[in-house]
Amino acid sequence: MKRVPVILYGAGGVGSALLRQIVYGRDWMASRNNCHFVVISVTDSKTWQWAVGGLSDEQLLDIVAAKGQGLPVDPQWRGQAVAEMQRPSDHGVLDAASEAELENVMIIDVTAADGMESVLKRSINLGYSVVLANKKPLAAPWARAMGFFNHARVRHESTVGGGQPIIATLRYLLDTNDPIYQIEGQMSGTMGYICQRMEAGVAFSTAVQEAKNSGYTEPDPRDDLGGMDAMRKLLILGRMAGWPLEESAIAVESLYTPEMAMLGVPEFMSAITQLDERMQARVAAARANGEALRYVAEVNEQGGAVGLKAVPAGSALANLKYISFRTDRYHDEPLLIGGKGAGVEMTAAGVMGDMLALVREVY
Ligand SMILES: NC(=O)c1ccc[n+]([C@@H]2O[C@H](COP(=O)([O-])OP(=O)(O)OC[C@H]3O[C@@H](n4cnc5c(N)ncnc54)[C@H](OP(=O)(O)O)[C@@H]3O)[C@@H](O)[C@H]2O)c1
Known part of the structure; x- marks a missing residue:
């Protein structure tokens, strides 16, 4: 069984749906894809949770329930003033992963944050793979965004059309030399x-x-x-x-x-x-x-x-x-x-499809 460490940036609608799909899809992932996603870290805009051996499914479902009520990821800050909340920077999360000597980490960006490019670029340089539903890094000025296109360890199906296979179709057309x-x-x-x-x-x-x-x-x-x-x-x-x-x-x-x-x-x-x-x-x-x-x-x-x-x-x-x-x-x-438009479940399924494609092709 392939054990794949995952770091999740963003625990809003899409991030929470993805966590549910990871937890409730464990048996299916194991039997069909021979893999087990080990969620090392979940980060929202103000707080985080981290466990080098992986957060338990109970902890992941607790995060989903808390975010659904507008509470932070980290239980210790629930009930505290937002101004007091703390976590490492987005790069600090990567520091923790590299200090723990984690390898082949999958970085998931389901934030809507500006300026994630440097975090994602560093992730690639660390040998990690990257999946995005966040469009902004890919739509940044070309000099900053170009490294994310046509990279074997970067996937972004959900950035266009939610979970519909728009990017996959484009990839197929390009792969088969159809200009x-x-x-x-x-x-x-x-x-x-x-x-x-x-x-x-x-x-x-x-x-x-x-x-x-x-x-x-x-x-x-x-x-x-x-x-x-x-x-x-x-x-x-x-x-x-x-x-x-x-x-x-x-x-x-x-x-x-x-x-x-x-x-x-x-x-x-x-x-x-x-x-x-x-x-x-x-x-x-x-x-x-x-x-x-x-x-x-x-x-x-x-x-x-x-x-x-x-x-x-x-x-x-x-x-x-x-x-x-x-x-x-x-x-x-x-x-x-064409098909039904995006929603958080379909968007999260698109992210999951990318994660599984990377497991098949890279891991
Ligand atoms: N919703 C859809 O149907 C859909 C479809 C296609 C694509 N997308 C894209 O998917 C992404 C997520 O959408 P969503 O609907 O889940 O948005 P959302 O509900 O607003 O969630 C965004 C999450 O990112 C967190 N966040 C913000 N800045 C962060 C940072 N620097 N580091 C870590 N976490 C950070 C937020 O934290 P807080 O919880 O603390 O605010 C929140 O948990 C967006 O880029 C969106 O464009 C969404």
Whole structure:
């Protein structure tokens, strides 16, 4: 049985789902994959737990329960003021692993943190493998991000499309020497929902409020409406396709005005009613041409764009589920990948799939 040491950065929705899948999937992992994940460390933004022999399943499930109640990973800080909480730095966690002379560690980044690149790069240099659901290191300036692409010990299926095999498909196309010409799709479930509701006659501001109430948006909906998350996914796909694009090569249409960036969330939610009429006119203009308004992401070797676009009604792009690859082989009819959008369980399953692929190929 392969015993694989794991260090988990991030214990939010995806991190907790992954811990549940590790604990409850032990028998399956053993019989099907001949492996046992030994979780050495779990880290949230303020605290950590560490055990060189591995945290017990009871400890891991306790972490899941605590995070579900908004409590820190480390029991000793529960009930204490946030300002008092402490843990080693993100690099300090790696120091602990290398001082313990751990080998072949699997580093999992399921944070949404900026600046993880140096931690991940050092992990690779230590001979560890890396799995990310965090898009930011892969969408960082190319000079910082390039080492993570096409590296045998780095996987990141869940950065685009949750657990859907988008990255795996791209990898297969590249491996079999099928050059990629164009990638298109709806890269944001939240934007897809808002477009669909507007098409059903709901005002833009109401659609945003509905999405917020249903938990489809980040707590501040501007994090979705600004288009940066969709831009990062597009940049990751473009870079994988072999185009070393920078963020500046992707035009991003934000669905709110620059003045609205300065408002508090409640004021913002009121202010967006000013945009209802303009949005309604765009939906109506598309419909009059037999088209549907969608928040589309498209990229090719020259660059790309994310923003609202009228696309033929009934086309793959108008169907909210698909990402399409136009390649040398799939030229006249692009290859479509689609399915249910991301959620924490599917995203965590994508991370788990990457972990198992690394176990098979590297361990
Ligand atoms: N949710 C989805 O469906 C989905 C789909 C695809 C990709 N993703 C990506 O997956 C990642 C995680 O998503 P999520 O929904 O689980 O987010 P989340 O609930 O906000 O969880 C993020 C976790 O990271 C922790 N964290 C922040 N900075 C950290 C640091 N420097 N070191 C260690 N931990 C740190 C946070 O700590 P605290 O708990 O202390 O705040 C929290 O536990 C994000 O990058 C997201 O874009 C998510």
